[in-house]
Amino acid sequence: MILKQAVRQAARVGLCVVAVLAGFVPCWAEDAAPPAPRLTAEQSDFFEKKIRPVLVKYCYECHSQEAQTSNQLKAGLLLDSREGLLAGGDSGPALESDQPADSLLLDALRYETFKMPPKGKLPADVIANFEAWVKMGAPDPRSGQAPVKPQGIDLQAGRQHWSYQPLRTPQIPTVKNGNWPEGNIDRFILAGLEAKGLQPVADADRVTLIRRVYFDLIGLPPAPETIDAFVADSRPEAYALLVEQLMSSPQFGERWGRHWLDVARYAESLTLRGFIMPEAWRYRDYVIEHFNTDRPFDQFLREQVAGDLLPAATSDEKARQSIGTAFLVMGNTNLEEQDKTQLRMDVVDEQLDAITKGFLAQTVTCARCHDHKFDPIPTRDYYALAGILRNAKTLEHANVSKWLELPLPVEPELENKLRQHETVVAEMQQQVKAAQSLAKSLTAAASGKVSVNIDVVAAKDLPGIVVDDAQAKKVGDWKLSQSVRPYIGAGYLHDLDGEKGTKTLTFQPDLPKSGLYEVRLAYTAGGNRAMDAPVTVFSADGEKTVLINQQLPPPIDGRFVSLGQHRFEQTGQGFVIVANEGTKGHVVADAVQFLPADPGDLAAASVSPTADKNDPKLEAAQRASQQQVAEVKRLEKELQKLKAQGPQRPLFMSVQEEAKLEDCAIHIRGTVHNLGAIAPRGFLSVVSQGTTAAIPNNQSGRRELGDWLASADNPLPPRVMANRIWHWLLGSGLVRTVDNFGTTGEAPSHPELLDYLATRFVSEGWSAKSLIRQIVLSRTYQLSSVASPELAKADPENRLLGHAYRRRQEAECLLDAILTTSGTLDLQAGGSTIKPGTNADYGYQSALTRRAVYWPVLRNSLPELFEVFDFPDPSMVFGRRNSSTVAPQALFLMNSPFVQEQARLAAVRLLRDVPDNETGRVDLVFRRLLGRFPTATERTTALKYVETDASAADFKQQQTQRWSQLVQALFASVDFRYVD
């Protein structure tokens, strides 16, 4: 075990409980009640003089009965009695009777794995006393109690919690006012109200209703003509028809897909380093398509956990399912974490958090370090699930690890075309490479620098930026030699084949500009050389070490070996280190060359200050060089064109099965370097009724996880999703803690209704549309949002749903409504929307007229409107958004250039549509923004505001300004920002 690390991990992971000192459980004390010891006088004396005072002074504060009483006990470890010592703490057995020296108590005192006491290491003689004492068999006269061990989790009792109970088909309640309900949903709601002697309020008026249902189903405002048509439509089925029409429009999926993207913590970049995830959009489109096509939700769920493993009839289906698995890769991962074992488990933890919160509304990750404190979720279950996800490779590990982008499955026909195209591109790339190489040597010649064939050249006579060994920063003893040719400058350096691990050479170039460079090391070969000389390039991309076999001749011009292409920033790190660590044989270094990848830059970087500009030979060489550089440019352009014209091989973000499939050990206290018993892969015990098949050894378990999530004996997903849909439509869930159905979450206000919805959801083929339709057609949904005085008094939180909730518009609805009003909204669907060539998201500005759902979700650069109006943090599962009312929102609406410009566009459009009727124009602007006509007072206020002196010279301009300002004030008004 890596001792110190374990502590560091414990501190980092430390979710809920302090990990301090591990248990002390000697093997000779396996029985629960060891016989009372009889100490010799000598032993007793030793204990009383050397041991007890130390324990009292340094340990009891946190490890005694008193500490336990005052709730200060740490790590479940008591050190104030023999029983406490023997029973140990949280980390399990630690003392071997035959190896007492390895006791964790001593370990802690010695500051190895654990470090106790925390304020500072005790003097060596004190520690020696403890060692001696343990060697004696730890004679201890004290008696007392062992710490109260936490009770194991009682799963039977845990299953009594409402959310783990099997789904029931409830009886439909009878109601007194039988005329009111439109369907069963209404019967449940009315029964609840009637039980309290209450009645629902009146239905919402038609104008309010159409605005509500438009935003709820497609997230866009209805046009005034649409409102008129609906109000005038007296057919009884008019509303149902409207609902049907909205649910079959492509905008439906855009609205509902976005809801799910909140849960899926969807984003297109990572916080650390702002890396863009260029293929993330495919998942967004997949989700939108899912809601539009209304594929069964259980299938949706399986695909997001294991879509890449599911059978598929066509390559299209295969591709679609595989993209779903990007759900697992959406986490805001810390790719820089240096401890990759830790990183791997952090990724698993994040995935588990998203799966269990998203599909099960469970806080399973609380059980990473210890049994869940509140819910019946043992740590064993956590690692049973973690084992499944640990078998999914999510990152390619490096200094900065990288997520996986895999080729998307395509139809055979396209596959053929892709292959053909790739062959042509490869040929073309060869041509370009050859041309570049020629350009390089011509450029070298043209710059007055000698080419490669002279065996001793000066650094300045070589192309690019060359740092000779003479300029290298030396650590340790390096010897200059000229024994083997060719070399650069006065010779080369070698490490005398000695003092391995202590010598380095640092080559620090002065690069003229940021960009991509090919880095090469010059050395001289020989049979006495090292076969694995470590050479490390420090660039803007991090550091990369290449091992060079210096017994082989340098492959480039007999002088250089390439260290690859690297990106350098002028202000960032950029240097190369040759070390002799871990080598046998001489490590040799002659120079390091940095060649700009762009031949134009190469030419610029290679002009020799010493070259004679009037030399006719040189002039010819320069012409040739220029021609060749132009030729390279032409070929590169052609290659680019070829690449752009040909079919692109689509990539997607996903996970892969690990080569080795295995169970995961329980990580004691969640620390990755302190492993306990193996937890066989499996699912949540509290929800498994014993009918779930075991995971075969040759399977990762992800498919089985998907099946279990969607299985008939798992009541959580249908309940959770039915509740989410209810929440997204009504503005508040039957269970308001939509992501937490555990014991710390809230109980449902209408448990029977929730089960009714969940069972219908399943029985109707897990169809989200069907459930949405039922709810939207209920009378409950169609109620007015104004509470009656009785309801306001008896049910101030509206838990009984006697009226509708008035709801704050979400950021996307605001943006889409603003763009609709200004007439600029572009309804184009799907695709990547990040500006091509964007590497990092810092300072990214979105300026699209597409729907908000298509604006890139960049974790360091959310669009300002999103940020201000409570767009959910895309790093967390967010089933329920915040709804804040803060001054920055007001400042944004008053002053943001975006809002001002949209208001101006809306005003221009208004003035064009209604050229000369002021009142008509006021009515129209209210209807476009708020759906309704202005009240008499509003009309007067507005007319007064837009009054402009018609005789003024700049009348037109003034008029547009006034109307823009009116539009802007309406954007800022309550009725625009809320839906009734």
Next chain:
Amino acid sequence: MFLGSHCNRRQALQTAACGFGSLALAGLAQAAATNDDPLAPKMPHFAPRAKRIIFLFMQGGPSHVDSFDYKPALDEQDGKMMSFDDARIIANTGKKGSSQRIMKPLWKFQQHGECGRWSSNLFPEITKHVDDLCFMHSLHTEGVAHGPATLFLHCGSTNFIRPSMGSWVLYGLGTENQNLPGFVSIAASTGNGGPRNYGNAFLPPVYQGTALGKAGGPASEATIRNLGNRQVDVATQRRMFDLTQSLNAQQIQTHPGDTELEAVINSFELAWRMQTHAPDVLDLSKESAATLTQYGIGEKETDNFGKQCLMARRMCEEGVRFIQVTYGDNTANPAWDQHSNLPKHADHARAVDKPISGLLADLKQRGLLEDTIVWWGGEFGRTPYAQTNGTGRDHNPGGFTMWLAGGGFKPGFAFGQTDEFGHLAVQDKVHMHDLHATMLHQLGLNHEQLTYRYAGRNFRLTDVHGRVVKEVLT
């Protein structure tokens, strides 16, 4: 609050189930009883020694062994190869012990002040204030790379999404001046966690930090977004504002007594006040020439950071609760990150030394240092040995120095020690959690009681750790 908008403060009091730690409830409830506003000043848990914090963030990790942690052994053993447990190597490979070359400090150490504190001539101006500073030489923290360590410094966690310290403080104490944001981050870096370092995470959004400008950017750009309307004159703005409010006043009548809608109207009033008031606070032109000189404003090297420090003082005067000023940039290897070329530390030191010295003097002179904590430091320190290339030092989260001034921290005091080379904290160790706990304590907040219920459990800045380091408090 975990029940969000449907469970406001008033309801919280009715049901007492909305997530404050039970002990915190008493204190917070008292304030809440008179005011529903989540930003209104709140009663702390006990009498505070400080009201606010100015955090001078030295991004990238300044070297403690070249500045404030004097280790003569480094001079004596310079160039020798010795075995060290390198944090990066341990993280990467689990291997303890690696051969490293001792590198002596590049700056000369001397004793300063009445307290006789050893410090180098890297910061000659700050050094003049040693009798006001409380040094903590035994800091240690989590995260070997910048990203994780920077998040840990700000949010008390390397990998998880957690609220930043300023957000916790604002949540616990509210703000004294609603015409300004209660938590500002001047010149925040967009790198290494970016917005998360001043983010509210799962705390209500009102507690989010407000970024003014960005790291390395000019002080003139450090302003609140959308603070003014450049397109129209003030009279027109007022007219528009009145129009908005009159429409709102009419519209909320359909839902009488709806506090959330009233809050919308209030948010506009506040925005208007902010718009009127904040530019004055950010306007440095009213400061005397002597003050400007004191901060190094007008001198090429110190002008920018000087302005940012002066801005911090002005906000401090106006009752802003938590002010962070970052000296850094937006790259993956920020400012103080001298893996190679350690002498570059001198450039950074020059840029911040006089401004910080000026800030300390100015705060003291105005009596503000009494109840303001000035906190200086980076996300970690640097190794006492040279990095492989021999000209710089690698990250060192195992032991480093931060200093504090004012706010009830013992002046002219030093606490804790690193080993003889300055590598690992060994005596009176102070973990970053401990420092967080201690600063909260000075603000009158018990770090174990300042909790927020999210996803089914209570969270706090110090997770389950943290010890108030009483030894450094007056």
